[in-house]
Amino acid sequence: MNIVLVSSEVHPFxxxxxxxDVASALPxxxxxxxxxxxxVSPWYESLTRxxxxxxxxxxxxxxxxxxxxxxxxxxxxxxxxxxxxxxxxTYYGYWDDAYRFTQFCLAVPHALEGLAIHPDVIHLNDWQTxxxxxxxxxxxxxxxxxxxxxxxxxxxxxxxxxWGLRDVLGWTGLxxxxxxxxxxxxxxxxxxLKAGVWYADRVTTVSPRYAWEVTTPEGGFGLDxxxxxxxxxxxxxxxxxxxxxxxxxxxxxTNYSTxxxxxxxxxxxxxxxxxxxxxxxxxxxxxxxxxxxLSIFFAALEAIAYDWxxxxxxxxxxxxxxxxxxxxxxxxxxxxxxxxxxxxxHRIYAGADAFLMxxxxxxxxxxxxxxxxxxxxxxxxHVGGLLDTVPEEKxxxxxxxxxxxxxxxxxxxxxxxxxxAFTNRAIRGMQSxxxxxxxxxxxxxxxxxx
Numbered sequence: 001m002n003i004v005l006v007s008s009e010v011h012p013f014x015x016x017x018x019x020x021d022v023a024s025a026l027p028x029x030x031x032x033x034x035x036x037x038x039x040v041s042p043w044y045e046s047l048t049r050x051x052x053x054x055x056x057x058x059x060x061x062x063x064x065x066x067x068x069x070x071x072x073x074x075x076x077x078x079x080x081x082x083x084x085x086x087x088x089x090t091y092y093g094y095w096d097d098a099y100r101f102t103q104f105c106l107a108v109p110h111a112l113e114g115l116a117i118h119p120d121v122i123h124l125n126d127w128q129t130x131x132x133x134x135x136x137x138x139x140x141x142x143x144x145x146x147x148x149x150x151x152x153x154x155x156x157x158x159x160x161x162x163w164g165l166r167d168v169l170g171w172t173g174l175x176x177x178x179x180x181x182x183x184x185x186x187x188x189x190x191x192x193l194k195a196g197v198w199y200a201d202r203v204t205t206v207s208p209r210y211a212w213e214v215t216t217p218e219g220g221f222g223l224d225x226x227x228x229x230x231x232x233x234x235x236x237x238x239x240x241x242x243x244x245x246x247x248x249x250x251x252x253x254t255n256y257s258t259x260x261x262x263x264x265x266x267x268x269x270x271x272x273x274x275x276x277x278x279x280x281x282x283x284x285x286x287x288x289x290x291x292x293x294l295s296i297f298f299a300a301l302e303a304i305a306y307d308w309x310x311x312x313x314x315x316x317x318x319x320x321x322x323x324x325x326x327x328x329x330x331x332x333x334x335x336x337x338x339x340x341x342x343x344x345x346h347r348i349y350a351g352a353d354a355f356l357m358x359x360x361x362x363x364x365x366x367x368x369x370x371x372x373x374x375x376x377x378x379x380x381x382h383v384g385g386l387l388d389t390v391p392e393e394k395x396x397x398x399x400x401x402x403x404x405x406x407x408x409x410x411x412x413x414x415x416x417x418x419x420x421a422f423t424n425r426a427i428r429g430m431q432s433x434x435x436x437x438x439x440x441x442x443x444x445x446x447x448x449x450x
Contacts, residue, residue: 001447002036003027004119004148006108008101008128009091010041013078016091017287018237018366019126019155022206025240029440031075038117040108043069043080045087053082059110060140061173062103068111079115081107098163098192101128102171105135109145118144121447124152127161130196131168134178137199149450151443152200154193154232156363157214157221158291161192168192186222197226201450206364207385208234219361235443236388237364238436244349244370251346259426262350262375269351273311273335280417281309282410283352283376285345285367288316288324293358293381299403300410301327307414309333311348313340349374353422354396354413358406362386368395372429377422379409394428 007023009015027037053067067082085100094100109132112119122145124132133150135141165179168190179185184195197203205211211234213219215227242248246265247257254264270277282304286292294317304310305327312324315338328334337344349355355371357380364385368378378395380386390397396413398405416422 001120001444002038002118003030003121003123003447004038004040004112004117005123005125006040006129006132007125008042008104010039010078013047013080014041014044014091018364021240021366022155022237023125025238025436026440026443027076028074028240029238029436030444033440033444035444037075038077038079038112038115038119040079040081040111042086042091042104043067043082044091045089047080055114057081057107057110057114059107061106061171062110064103066103066107066111068114070115077117079111081111083107098161098168098190099171101161101192102131102168105129105131106139106172108132109136109139109141112145113142119148121450122148122150123443124150124196124200126153126155127159127191127193127196130161130192130194131172131184133196133199134174134184135172138174138178140173149202149447150200151202151204151446151450152196154197154203154205154214154363156291157193157205157219157223158361160186160194160221160223162186162189163192165190191223194223194226197223197230202233202446203227203230204233204235204446206235206237207388208236209387210234210361210363210384213361213384233446235439235446236385237366238439239366239369239373239434241373241433241435244373246350246374249346249350251343252350256350259375259423259430262426265347265350265374266353267351269311269347270309272347275309275311275333275335279309279333280307280353280414281311281351282354282356282379283311283348283371284314284356285340285348286312286314286357288314288320290317291360291362293360293401293406294320296401296403296406297356297358298323300407303407304410305331305334308354308410310335311352312336313345313348315339349376352376353417354379354410356410357381357386359383359386360401365389369432369434372432373434375426375430377413377425377429379413381406389432389434394425394432396425 010023011020057066362384
């Protein structure tokens with residue numbers, strides 16, 4: 001099949017989170033199965049490698065000048081659309097984000113046509129690409145693009161892309177009747193994620209458990225009714241097992257493939273961060289937001305620090321950043337780094353004894369899979385993809401969203417640290433297969449059935 005994946009970010013060219021990893025690893029896995037695969041993403045100013053534009057785009061309703069450039073790597077064609085709209089310091093968080101990504105969606109079909117790419121399937125991801133579903137059906141696009149079937153994947157339902165309905169209909173030229181409740185309208189606004197939900201041929205999300213959770217009032221963020229109507233398929237994300245591999249990881253001082261070999265990485269991390277290696281080390285690599293369970297984590301933090309070295313890598317909420325800086329002052333067993341540092345992340349996965357994810361909700365989660373591959377035992381709340389990937393025999397789990405339940409799981413891990421019960425969980429985790437092969441085959445089966 002000829003498959004196009006459209007994403008607002010893609011590793012290693014642009015990244016804020018797991019979406020970028022998926023938008024890179026899934027296409028590579030599909031290409032390895034023999035399919036023709038193209039990825040389309042914005043050409044941000046921060047791209048480290050700049051493909052030269054091959055042509056300037058002339059497309060209906062596209063106001064800003066857009067250039068189209070491409071390169072080929074790993075059997076995948078990577079296409080980038082340049083525009084002054086994307087020449088900014090960061091990818092998201094601007095007042096005109098809805099307009100920026102509407103323009104991107106309008107440009108995609110014409111860029112594909114200009115490159116003579118005639119897809120069988122166009123796979124859309126999150127709210128930034130949701131408008132492509134109705135644009136491909138009802139917009140002014142080439143027939144070769146309109147014939148493509150569409151899949152829309154929800155990576156995080158909490159982010160929906162809301163804007164004035166009249167503005168969005170005017171920008172896109174979509175018929176007025178698409179701006180109805182049985183369409184892209186929600187509470188009087190245009191909801192760009194709902195556009196994908198309502199008009200794509202198939203709706204998916206990134207784990208089986210989350211596919212059920214989004215159809216409930218508790219987890220649906222106002223779209224549970226639409227999602228129950230359309231139906232949602234859950235396909236568990238994978239990880240790039242060649243990149244996240246302790247046996248070959250270029251960022252580790254000593255590579256390893258067994259739990260015995262992990263001890264050198266553990267000692268190296270403690271030495272680098274000036275931590276006491278006689279204490280167990282508990283790590284978090286996370287976006288600092290309430291989704292990640294910050295309220296119950298902070299309530300339990302003092303008690304956790306009594307028994308553990310604590311290593312945290314992440315940024316986000318300014319109050320949480322300040323609180324972690326303050327908490328670490330004068331404590332020899334607490335290390336906090338504000339931001340994401342790729343080499344340090346690899347060393348933390350390898351050197352930690354346990355890895356904490358007390359999420360309020362978690363569509364899939366990749367960090368717990370990476371942690372297991374590196375022999376770090378996950379301590380997780382059983383929700384979303386964490387439930388699908390971390391059974392009790394591979395980690396320490398809890399269900400209630402409370403600091404009391406969190407401390408119970410952390411306490412069990414501390415009591416068993418250094419004992420067979422803890423070690424066996426680490427071994428089973430390292431033996432888990434979270435490669436993209438299984439997920440890619442599931443997507444191919446879905447594409448073929450559209």
